[in-house]
Amino acid sequence: xITLSTVRGWNDRGRRLGALAGLALLGVVxxxxxxxxxxxxxxxxxxxxxxxxxxxxxxxxxxSAVTLTGAGANSIEPFFETVFYAxxxxxxxxxxxxxxxxxxxxxxxxxxATVNFGDSEIPLTSAQLAAATExxxxxxxxxxxxxxxxxxxxxxxxxxxLNGATLAGIFDGSITNWDSPQIATVSGVANLPNLAxxxxxxxxxxxxxxxxxQYLIDTSPAWVSAIGTSTPSxxxxxxxxxxxxxxxxxxxxYISQTSGSIGFxxxxxxxxxxxxNAALLxxxxxxxxxxxxxxxxxxxxxxxxxxxxxxxxxEVGAGTYPIANFSxxxxxxxxxxxTTGIALGKLLDWVxxxxxxxxxxxxxxxxxxxxxxxxxxxxxxxxxxAGTPLFTS
Amino acid sequence: MISxxxxxxxxxxxxxxxxxxxLAKRRTRAGERTYAGLRWAGAGLFALVVVAxxxxxxxxxxxxxxxxxxxxxWSGTWNPAxxxxxxxxxxxxxxxxxxxxxxxxxxxxxxxxAFLSELAPxxxxxxxxxxxxxxxxxxxxxxxxxxxxxxxxxxxxxxxxFLASMPLLGxxxxxxxxxxxxxxxxxxxAVMTLPTMVALSRTALAGVPVADRxxxxxxxxxxxxxxxxxxxxxxxxxxxxxxxxxxxxxxGESIxxxxxxGxxxxxxxxxxxxxxxxxxAIVNQFAEATPGIGTSSVIALGAVLLLLTVLVNAGGxxxxxxxxGLPVSTAGALR
Numbered sequence: 001x002i003t004l005s006t007v008r009g010w011n012d013r014g015r016r017l018g019a020l021a022g023l024a025l026l027g028v029v030x031x032x033x034x035x036x037x038x039x040x041x042x043x044x045x046x047x048x049x050x051x052x053x054x055x056x057x058x059x060x061x062x063x064s065a066v067t068l069t070g071a072g073a074n075s076i077e078p079f080f081e082t083v084f085y086a087x088x089x090x091x092x093x094x095x096x097x098x099x100x101x102x103x104x105x106x107x108x109x110x111x112x113a114t115v116n117f118g119d120s121e122i123p124l125t126s127a128q129l130a131a132a133t134e135x136x137x138x139x140x141x142x143x144x145x146x147x148x149x150x151x152x153x154x155x156x157x158x159x160x161x162l163n164g165a166t167l168a169g170i171f172d173g174s175i176t177n178w179d180s181p182q183i184a185t186v187s188g189v190a191n192l193p194n195l196a197x198x199x200x201x202x203x204x205x206x207x208x209x210x211x212x213x214q215y216l217i218d219t220s221p222a223w224v225s226a227i228g229t230s231t232p233s234x235x236x237x238x239x240x241x242x243x244x245x246x247x248x249x250x251x252x253x254y255i256s257q258t259s260g261s262i263g264f265x266x267x268x269x270x271x272x273x274x275x276x277n278a279a280l281l282x283x284x285x286x287x288x289x290x291x292x293x294x295x296x297x298x299x300x301x302x303x304x305x306x307x308x309x310x311x312x313x314x315e316v317g318a319g320t321y322p323i324a325n326f327s328x329x330x331x332x333x334x335x336x337x338x339t340t341g342i343a344l345g346k347l348l349d350w351v352x353x354x355x356x357x358x359x360x361x362x363x364x365x366x367x368x369x370x371x372x373x374x375x376x377x378x379x380x381x382x383x384x385x386a387g388t389p390l391f392t393s
Numbered sequence: 394m395i396s397x398x399x400x401x402x403x404x405x406x407x408x409x410x411x412x413x414x415x416l417a418k419r420r421t422r423a424g425e426r427t428y429a430g431l432r433w434a435g436a437g438l439f440a441l442v443v444v445a446x447x448x449x450x451x452x453x454x455x456x457x458x459x460x461x462x463x464x465x466x467w468s469g470t471w472n473p474a475x476x477x478x479x480x481x482x483x484x485x486x487x488x489x490x491x492x493x494x495x496x497x498x499x500x501x502x503x504x505x506x507a508f509l510s511e512l513a514p515x516x517x518x519x520x521x522x523x524x525x526x527x528x529x530x531x532x533x534x535x536x537x538x539x540x541x542x543x544x545x546x547x548x549x550x551x552x553x554x555f556l557a558s559m560p561l562l563g564x565x566x567x568x569x570x571x572x573x574x575x576x577x578x579x580x581x582x583a584v585m586t587l588p589t590m591v592a593l594s595r596t597a598l599a600g601v602p603v604a605d606r607x608x609x610x611x612x613x614x615x616x617x618x619x620x621x622x623x624x625x626x627x628x629x630x631x632x633x634x635x636x637x638x639x640x641x642x643x644x645g646e647s648i649x650x651x652x653x654x655g656x657x658x659x660x661x662x663x664x665x666x667x668x669x670x671x672x673x674a675i676v677n678q679f680a681e682a683t684p685g686i687g688t689s690s691v692i693a694l695g696a697v698l699l700l701l702t703v704l705v706n707a708g709g710x711x712x713x714x715x716x717x718g719l720p721v722s723t724a725g726a727l728r
Binding site for chain 2: 235
């Protein structure tokens with residue numbers, strides 16, 4: 001009403017900005033056009049006579065330029081970013097765009113078939129699989145990560161020992177100060193500072209939250225009675241204690257700048273941020289801090305991993321870190337475009353084999369042999385839209 | 394359209410009939426007809442989109458209302474993890490952040506507008522207006538990031554402890570200084586709504602006839618008295634429209650608020666306690682919401698937000714009509 005006449009100036013400004021943005025967009029599109037038509041190095045055709053073979057040498061050759069889009073877990077982003085870049089260096093024909101908007105987005109996007117692949121920290125439930133619009137979804141384990149309990153509390157030593165009960169107390173609001181006697185008893189540290197604890201959890205649904213919830217349910221009866229269930233939840237179950245931030249990045253930002261804070265992030269993010277992490281009590285009765293080795297130890301205990309048996313929380317073994325998890329990439333078994341399907345299969349096969357060597361430096365453990373072979377077997381189930389296998393070996 | 398408004402409905406044989414006939418003849422031209430058609434199509438399409446939007450929101454939130462009953466509107470528990478859905482706490486958070494943001498933005502915005510339109514020399518006013526315009530162009534997620542990265546530590550370490558230590562008013566800010574809080578969210582909202590407030594009130598102030606000012610000055614008023622007693626009252630309807638728009642923007646903001654409010658769906662114990670709003674809950678829950686009841690509940694939050702915005706706007710308009718005796722839409726014409 002009144003606004004139409006009074007805000008005309010703003011509209012004009014908006015239109016001018018819009019025009020500028022449009023020009024910028026044109027520039028980008030034009031740039032893409034030229035780059036994709038630039039001739040790229042052809043892979044050696046003699047070693048990979050057919051595109052239907054998956055192997056270390058053939059994985060990095062695709063016949064024509066393909067852009068693959070993916071969306072999903074925020075926790076896997078540091079790993080994906082690195083391996084996808086390394087892959088595009090070896091195989092310039094394949095460009096991968098991954099949007100780390102969260103596992104839940106990855107699930108919805110693959111269900112709606114708006115991306116070539118999704119990624120979720122938790123495999124899909126049968127109900128989620130049934131909601132897929134283009135048939136059977138294959139779930140491929142692509143990395144092994146851990147959930148770090150990171151804190152920023154001056155005066156509290158590195159790798160403070162915590163068990164399920166104290167951690168549950170911190171996140172249910174019954175332990176509110178770093179000098180609490182419970183923490184002192186469990187950690188064996190006498191002179192903890194008098195500093196308020198500021199717990200931070202995920203405000204959005206998350207894989208790390210689900211895994212920590214599972215650990216607390218496994219180890220603390222008080223936690224089970226506080227949340228009133230023994231089924232872990234992607235949405236953090238006690239949002240009325242402490243504060244919630246979005247994604248690993250939000251939680252990490254809060255921890256890094258707030259004295260007294262404690263929260264959970266994917267170990268890769270803790271490593272990137274140089275966080276101090278707690279050593280957690282594992283099923284074998286020892287306190288273990290998250291490292292690539294202790295996460296790998298947890299993965300090694302997981303002898304029968306599948307999309308329906310994916311839990312690697314609180315595994316046995318003296319050296320295992322108790323909160324680990326696999327990340328699952330989601331693709332349709334029937335690929336509507338053969339070229340895209342082949343490029344996707346080759347990319348994923350490379351990620352679960354050669355790509356794993358990049359994992360350790362980023363805070364992820366290489367996939368255990370049995371899980372890597374599960375991944376490779378699953379990738380070979382990819383089919384064309386007509387139902388014929390895309391790969392012969 | 395203009396001719397209709399000026400001349401009123403056609404009357405056979407009445408005064409101005411000749412002009413009307415001439416206009417009617419011209420109206421039959423193809424261009425006119427096409428334009429009229431486009432006008433109707435445009436208006437129709439707009440109405441259609443709005444109605445379709447309302448219908449789908451109402452339809453999709455139906456399941457939530459069936460599940461939680463009318464109690465959804467005021468039930469105090471929002472815990473999707475346990476399948477408990479109630480909007481009450483979030484309504485409180487939305488109204489509280491908006492109210493605090495207005496307490497901050499109205500005096501500052503009005504003061505800036507008065508300075509720009511009444512006091513500032515041209516060489517100050519021009520760049521300052523540009524700056525305010527630039528602020529309007531900053532996307533809300535950038536303002537949110539700024540709040541999260543820059544303001545959060547300052548609030549946690551300095552602002553919130555200081556406010557809590559104030560005599561008399563300290564209880565308003567008691568509790569743990571987390572940083573993210575109702576107060577921080579309100580400050581971010583104030584920053585985001587400032588450009589609206591300044592630009593619209595400045596236009597309203599500039600529209601007050603020079604004679605009003607001169608009359609006040611001639612009667613011996615100081616410059617400040619003239620602004621306060623003559624200019625601001627004359628521009629009141631425009632200023633109230635500015636506030637209404639700012640309120641609407643503040644209530645609906647989601648992303649930036651979710652980044653700085655702490656996302657705690659509980660009745661805040663003080664202004665420095667974390668909270669949650671309808672918008673922030675939608676941002677956090679939508680992607681994951683359990684298909685069916687969960688998704689429906691999140692859409693129902695959108696419906697509640699829409700309803701709340703309409704109510705607040707209607708309240709503002711009613712207030713305005715009572716205060717001025719004229720509907721808001723005539724304020725533009727008065728200028």
